[in-house]
Amino acid sequence: MNSKIIKTLEFEKIRTQLASFAASELGKQRLLRLEPQKTLKDVQDLQDETDDGRKVYRLKGGIPIPKLTDISMSLKRLQIGGSLNGKEISQIGRVLSTTKEVIQFFEALHEQEVEFYRLYAIVDQLIDLPDIRKTIALSIADDGDILSDASSELKRIRQSIRSTETNVREKLDGFIRGKKSQYLSDSIVTIRNDRFVIPVKQEHRNVFGGVVHDQSSTGQTLFIEPQAVLELNNKLRSLKAQERREEERILYELSALLAPHVDEITENSYLLTELDVINAKAAYGNSIDATRPHLNERNHIAVWGARHPLIDREQVVSNDLIIGEEYQAIIITGPNTGGKTIVLKTLGLIQLMGQSGLQIPAKENSQIGIFTEIFADIGDEQSIEQNLSTFSSHMSNIVSILDQIDDKSLVLFDEVGSGTDPQEGASLAVSILDYVGTKGSYVVATTHYPELKVYAYNRPATINASMEFDSHTLAPTYRLMIGIPGRSNAFDISRRLGLPEQVIQQAAGFIKEDSQELNEMIADLEQKRRRTELESHQLKQQIAESEALLRDLRKASEQLEEDQTTVMERAKKEANKIVETSREEAELLMQEIREMQMNLGKSAGVKEHELIDLRKQFDELRQEESLLTKNKVLRKEKEKKQLKVGDEVLTETYGQRGTLLEKTAKGEWVVQIGIMKLKLPESDLRKIEEEPDKQVRRAKRQIANLRSSTDSHVSTQLDLRGFRYEDAIMELDSYLDAALLAGYPQVTIVHGKGTGAIRQGVVEALKKHPQVKSFAFAPANAGGNGATVAVFKG
Template identity: 60%
Template sequence: MNQKILKTLEFQKIIQELTSFASSTLGKEMISDLHPSQSKEEVMQWQEETADGVQIERLRGGMPIPKLENVRPHLKRLDIGASLNATEIAQIGKILTTTTETRRFFEELKETGIEFYRLYTITDQFVTTPQLNQRIRETVNEDGHILDDASPALRGIRVGIKKGENAVREKLESVIRGKSAKYLSDALITIRNDRYVVPVKQEYRNHFGGVVHDQSSTGQTLFIEPKAVVDLNNRLRQLQIEERHEEDRILAELSEEIAPYSKEIHNNMLLLAQLDFIGAKAAYAKSIQAVRPEINDDNEVKLYSARHPLLDQQTVVPNDIFIGGEYQAVVITGPNTGGKTVILKTLGLLQLMGQSGLQIPAAEESQIGIFNEVFADIGDEQSIEQSLSTFSSHMTNIVSILRKMDEKSLIIFDELGAGTDPQEGAALAIAILDQIGSVGSSVMVTSHYPELKVYGYNHAKTINASMEFDVDTLSPTYRLLFGVPGRSNAFEISKRLGLSPDIIQNARHLIDGETQNLNEMIADLENTRKMTEMEYQEIREHVNEADQLLKDLKTAVQEFWQERDDLMKKAKEKANQTVEQAQEDAEKVIADLRNKQLESGIDGAIKEHEFIDARTRLANLRHEEALSKNKVLKKEKAKQSLKPGDDVKVQSFGQKGIIVEKAGDKQWVVQMGMLKMKLDESDLILTAPEKEPARRTATLKSASQSHVSPQLDLRGERYENALARMDQYLDAALLANYPQVTIVHGKGTGALRKGVTEALKRHPSVKSFGYAPANQGGNGATIVEFKN
């Protein structure tokens, strides 16, 4: 993209502000190289990186990147076998330490489940060197000073140096505080040529003997090393030389250890610089309250509540700016100082920022395009009285733009055609806009020409816009209005300022009718716009209320379904517990029956009352809880008063009986056929007495003598065989004096069930029949009740 647009729209000021948020030298260099990209993929990648940085800024306050130096020169010297000094090694150590800390920082973020677009991909490339880090940390500190513990020899030398310095100081202290103090210019100890000296008056230079190392600018003071400390200074100097040699040896050795990791260090440095660059973009976005723009594939720019980033974000007036799509050209008109130029610069600068991977100061859902070029012709002077030279300068720039533009260009013209005759300037402006329209570039232009207002009405994909002006306060509001051309408001302003109404009226007569009609039309449009805006605000409030109600309703529904699911879950858990308990109890009944079967022997049989008792126990598992909680049944039972001789129905197994006597609290002895059983009162329902049925004349066997099962299983039998078996079984059951029996025929295809039903309908001794309860087989079994 051309460099001129970056200067015209002051993009470099954005770079300067962005640089202040970077920590590392290389990070600042990357910012200085920042430029708009023409590749959508590259812009998307940059925007994703910035979005990652903004997320870290929000969650953690930024990335832990300290101030880092560019160590490329140090690494190049290592590559050619040179040794580094302590400061250079400390700078490399800081990069390695920061690498370890940064990697640990992102590993912790990954463990917490925080997702990023690209940052994990970047940090996974770090190469950590824990042993080398430790070695550098033990040798030099962050300020580049070699530590005493770098080697035992260095520690010994430095101990000797400290003792030697103390000895020299003590000797010189005795000089400056003794009798010889009067020969000194000042009572102090200083250093010249790395040796301790005292300032002596020139005339007493021979009093101390020793070596003169320096003199003052006037020559009145000599800095003399007294003879008494020469030997001490010599020994101290020798230790200092040994110290330097040992330090050089340590640094050379450490440089050799660092050299094999030159590429890894360089790679880590670049990655840290990239993270610093991303962090700077995020911090800058936070400072201007920016958002990530969406990328529009059709190059439609939709900036909502856009603000110029270089203006005070607290006072700047936000504006919605649209261009592209059905608005290929936007013509902004209106008075001077109304903010037209700021709108142009805001559009161009935010587009450049977006294509550079920066977030923009606008509202959510704002969109930018990907333009090959952004062109601008913006001048500081906007009067139609500009000189010819100024007009020529602008036209030269416009000619260059027209030559380079294409369908993916964004063009910004400030006061197009100004600086020459108004009629000629307006004609040129219209011709230029026609040329741009034929190519397909997006263009936004400001102007004072009324001809361009008409152009905005009459041309497709062209819309008028204006900067709002408050006539009551005689000041601009800096609000951009789409669909309404601007007007100068000269008459209204003059009237407010006290100009005679007669003069204003004469002026109105002097302007042509078309201009007058245009101004009146614009005034009507402004009034209509204000009314529409008020209605829109009212509708918006209603929509917001409806949205809130919908949100509350959705929340309530979600809570309802959540509560319902929780209750269902608890009910299922409780039901499962009940079923499990019932199964355990059933298993106990079955086990009891098996034990009785075994005890009775091979030829023995379980007594009928034992079967009935087992069946009662199983039935009680199903009915007891339900009956105990049935309030209606409780109420009805409370009404009945049982007494010996009453006819009752035993619910547990559906048989009728007669109460013989009371057996205890809420228990009765009931005669059912040949059996007497002690039953709970809750299991008995009082029934109307029946007439004594006629006795069968045939001699019947008792149930205990018949060895006939109260249940017949026909499953697996052929149709004819099954019906024959059932006919024989019914006769045997009647002889056994069973009040009812169960026929198990299964569900299957339903053929056998249908045959059983038809046979039972025709049987003369069958009183009634019906499918078994669900827990006893359902429609896979039929319970048959015989006539008395």
């Protein structure tokens, strides 16, 4: 897009503000060169990225990217075989450590199932180099200094240096504190030419011997390396030379380690810059309370509550900007300082921001177009160097614009045709607007010429607009009114300022009749607009009241549903309580039967009338099912059942009953249907619920079994093969009670091998039974793990 529009609409100021939010140097440079894109896909991708960035900003406060330095020159030196210094390697290490942190950051977001349009795809391209990253971290400090742990040799050398320095200082401290301290000009140890020295008075230079390395500006003090520390200083210098060589070797090896991975590091640096740019766009959008615009390839613009981003939010007036669907041209009229130019700049700047991937300062659901070019002729562009008048300068600019426009262009004219004779200027303005219309371009123009009001009224796909002026306060409101042309407020202002009415009436008489009629027409339109606004306000109030009533009704409905749920829950608890009580009473009856049997002896039987009497007592435990309980059963048909291994289910697809064997890693269930095993999704299964009084009926069955067991022989072996899971467990329960009454010390339960479901159920039942002392699989010659032997307590 042409560079002139960037300057005219002050988009460069937006880029400068954006760059202040970037963390990396490359990110700042990228944002300062930010350009609008011209294709729907490119703009869509950029808007997706910024939307992702806003989501991260809301959830985590932004992407964790620290301040990163431009490492491109360092990487180029590595490519040609050069060696880097400690600071350069440290900067590369910072890029590698940031790469790891960003990968971990987005892995955590992925685990939290946060969805993004494009960020995961960008992060997936980052390459972690853990070995190199760790080596740099152990070798180089953040400020570029080489750490002692970089090599064992460097560590040894530095320990020797510290030890030698300590020895030198101790000897020199002896001079400072000893008898010869009187010969010193100051009691300090200092360094000259990388050697430890002491300041000696000039007249006593021969007291300490050694070498003079420096003298004071007056010559009264000599900095002498005493003979006593000469050898130690020599050793120290030698050690420091060794240290430098070892540091150079370490830097060379680290550079050689990095060289093969220049491409990966370059890619990481580029991707981190990309993330930094996205982060900055998100932070900037948050700072101006921006929203994501919809994109319209047909260039139908509808920006609601548009604000100029460079004006303080406390002062800026928002306006709805609409162009493209019903009309391609807007002619804005109104007094000076009314805000016409700001409206032009706001429209153009918002369009530039949106096409650059930035969110816009407007309300939700705003819509922008995709223009290949935006042109503007705004402000006084008079060129002193070219000696052009204001009119000539504007006209030169307009000529250049007309040469380039097409049906994908947006053109902004400020005071089109101004700077010359009004009649000629108005004629030129009409011709220019007609020419733009033939090219299919979208145009917004401001003007003072009344002729353009009539032009906009009569020309197809063109509409009048104006900036509102409050005649009571004699001040503009800066509100854009589309559909209403502006009118002169000179008479109203003069009247309020006290100009005699006679003068005003005489002036009005000088105005042409058609101009007067036009002003009256505009005044009538303004009155109708105010009346419409009042009706709209009343309608909005009615809608708001209706919405409030609807919310109250919904709230009441939700409360009613909640109350019903509460009642149902209470009914559930009561039903469960009844069942539990019935089960406890049934257990007492069962215990009474056992005791009667034990008292009567193994050979004796329980009398028939006693069993009938007990059965009658047990039948009396059944509770009448309430309407709420019945409703609960019906409601359960609609609710999701919690499935577990061993449950009886109905398969929706096949209409068959089956038993759940196991749940797979993919969330499917293995279902035993007859001799078949099928894998079915959980959504295809409906649990067959046990009725509330089934435990009571099961207890009845146990009593019936007990009755038959007293009259007939009970086998020491129970065969459960061929039973369904639920029936097998019920049969086992009854059998164990009968075997106990028969006085057997142990029994054998044959369950077969099969899928193992019934075998597992038998094991669980025997674990819980209070009268079972122990159990184990049968011997190999008696069925092995296809049968279980249970031993009863004595």
